[in-house]
Amino acid sequence: MSQHFGKRRAFSAGTATLALVTALAVAQTPAAPSFEVASVKSAGPIVPRDIASGHVNLGMSIDGSRVSFSGLPLATLMIQAFAVKPYQISGPDWMATERFDIVAKLPDGATQAQVPAMLQALLADRFKMTFHRESRELAVYALVVGKGGSRLKEAEPEPTPAPSSEPDKTPGISIGALGPGGGPMRISPEGRGRGAVITAPQFGTMKIGMGQDGAMHLEASHMTVATLTDLLTTFVDRPVVDQTELKGAYQVTLDLSIEDLMGVMRSRGMAMGMGMPGGPMPPGAMPGAGAAAGGAPSAATASDPSGGAIFSAVQKLGLKLEPRKAPVELVVIDHMEKSPTEN
Numbered sequence: 001m002s003q004h005f006g007k008r009r010a011f012s013a014g015t016a017t018l019a020l021v022t023a024l025a026v027a028q029t030p031a032a033p034s035f036e037v038a039s040v041k042s043a044g045p046i047v048p049r050d051i052a053s054g055h056v057n058l059g060m061s062i063d064g065s066r067v068s069f070s071g072l073p074l075a076t077l078m079i080q081a082f083a084v085k086p087y088q089i090s091g092p093d094w095m096a097t098e099r100f101d102i103v104a105k106l107p108d109g110a111t112q113a114q115v116p117a118m119l120q121a122l123l124a125d126r127f128k129m130t131f132h133r134e135s136r137e138l139a140v141y142a143l144v145v146g147k148g149g150s151r152l153k154e155a156e157p158e159p160t161p162a163p164s165s166e167p168d169k170t171p172g173i174s175i176g177a178l179g180p181g182g183g184p185m186r187i188s189p190e191g192r193g194r195g196a197v198i199t200a201p202q203f204g205t206m207k208i209g210m211g212q213d214g215a216m217h218l219e220a221s222h223m224t225v226a227t228l229t230d231l232l233t234t235f236v237d238r239p240v241v242d243q244t245e246l247k248g249a250y251q252v253t254l255d256l257s258i259e260d261l262m263g264v265m266r267s268r269g270m271a272m273g274m275g276m277p278g279g280p281m282p283p284g285a286m287p288g289a290g291a292a293a294g295g296a297p298s299a300a301t302a303s304d305p306s307g308g309a310i311f312s313a314v315q316k317l318g319l320k321l322e323p324r325k326a327p328v329e330l331v332v333i334d335h336m337e338k339s340p341t342e343n
Helices: 008-020 048-052 074-082 112-126 225-233 258-268 309-316
Strands: 037-042 056-063 066-073 099-105 130-145 173-175 185-190 195-200 204-210 216-224 240-242 249-256 319-335
Touching: 037 112, 056 112, 066 074, 074 099, 074 112, 074 319, 099 112, 130 225, 216 225, 225 240, 225 249, 249 309, 258 309, 309 319
Parallel strands: 056 173, 130 240
Antiparallel strands: 037 099, 056 066, 066 099, 130 319, 173 185, 185 195, 195 204, 204 216, 216 249
């Protein structure tokens, strides 16, 4: 399996899959002290052979008093530090491509809930970050229940995996929790590189298959509508907000076109860093969507919202994306250095 996954054609599935693993909801956190000590280093490139061998780890992990942020772009670190959605960060495009490894030590008595605020303080100290908050009225898509009612099927209980002390050596990518509200994810290739399986507490098991024409079929076993809106935001030119009032977890199936997938990769520059032409890829995060982040629109835009496969896929769920205006709270980055001060 690893032989096939390392090939360029097979790797297109991995590139598109990473585009789906987007902004995870994180809890608001109280004020916190600074890290006792921290090391900040530029992260090396991610290459296909590392993914095939299972040697890629991204995200946040906490082991005792040690906190690690591995291979994350500054855009993702911002999302974690301010406990917001990707589209709520407004800043320079390069924040999505400059990746760093951070290892820090928690002070005595500190809790995991204080980590985002401590990360915010670290970014201000080492990257000379300054920012302000403001509310802007932005174009959004409201996810609403269609006239015929929701067709979402209730999720079945997820089995609890047996605990194991052995590291997972299967080919793939491990993405650590990106905040108190998130959980670790594992992306593993299957079907000779033409698909992948993603497991995470947020959506259970998600199976992704690639067709001959590059189209993608996605099946999630245990997804909330809140997580669905985060997923949909990556495919359209505006943030998606939940107005369905559906509170359960559901089985979700989506069929996405090659135009949808290419639109995501173009608008977020997700190719060169993964061994494909087109531009650097920021693994594990996206700089935001639509007007909030200034990103390029994907294949389906507000001028013709019925023309994209993603809109048709949503309608098959008994839901609908409606263009609207809504106030959005933003964190606006006024200044940020590309390189941190020395450790």
